[in-house]
Amino acid sequence: MKELAGDGVPVTVTCRVLKLARQPYYRWLDRPVTDAEFEQASRANALFDAHREDPEFGYRFLADEARSVGSGMSDRTAWRICRDNRWWSVFGKKRGRTKKAGPPVHDDLVRRDFTTDGPNRLWLTDITEHGTSEGKLYLCAIKDVFSKRIVGYSIDARMKSRLAVAALDNAVARRDNVAGCILHSDRGSQGGFNRSSQHLVIMEVLDGSSTASSRSRDSSG
Incomplete structure (x- = not known):
């Protein structure tokens, strides 16, 4: 109708032929969105x-x-x-009734045995969500199985990979002699953490400083 009007055809004629009312057209013309x-x-x-x-x-x-x-x-x-x-x-994927979970990416180093005979040999980690008056906060905490103490944590308003990385860096900075320590978590269901905190981390000491040398996803589920 607008094109016809631009070609010189009166809107009244177009509306009469198309059996349309003029008012809706003019309203749309005045405010198309x-x-x-x-x-x-x-x-x-x-x-x-x-x-x-x-x-x-x-x-x-x-x-x-x-x-x-x-x-x-x-x-x-x-x-x-x-x-x-x-x-x-x-990380989304199709799910079906007959589809089975794929094989684990790496070996399970813990095998559901959550005991240890010394500190800094097995750490557990998880992420929790907390509602506040200003919005949601996410807490990632790392717990030493031997001492049952929280050895590192981080808090953020966004549940991104940096949340888990910051908690791990905090734990390593506060503890000594973490060579060979295993950080254990489940596979997780939150997208970004399938590739960050939801894995095993083997700690080694290089040149006297603690670094995460290799990471592999946990197969324990």
Whole structure:
């Protein structure tokens, strides 16, 4: 209709031929983007920005990130937008009733035996989420099995890989003689931590300083 009007065909004639009312057309011409469409686009932009920064996050975490920057929406709405744009976690995979879990990436060094005869030989780690009046906080703590004490931790408002790395660095900096120490955690279900904290870490001492020399994902589940 707009093109026809540009070619000189009166809007009244076009509406009469197409059996359309003129008022809706003029309203659209005055405001081609509705409030609902603008809000939908703003939500999609916020989700896309979060997905681009953290491609390992699923739609729930993307929704949390979007809400944190003022783009309010429900998890269901976030899922629908992510589905329509195919913004899935890079760790997402299809699941089926007959599909079995794949083989472990590396050997299980702990084998469910959570005992040790000395300090700094076996550490356990996990991540917990805590709600506060200012939003969510994530705590990654490392516990020495022998002393049953927390030897390292980190807190962050974002559950990213740096959360686990910071906790491990904190533990290594506070403890002496960590050569051969095993850091144990389950495989985890949070995307970014399948490649960071949810693994075994063998510690060695090189030139008198503690470093993480090799990492392998735990197969204990």
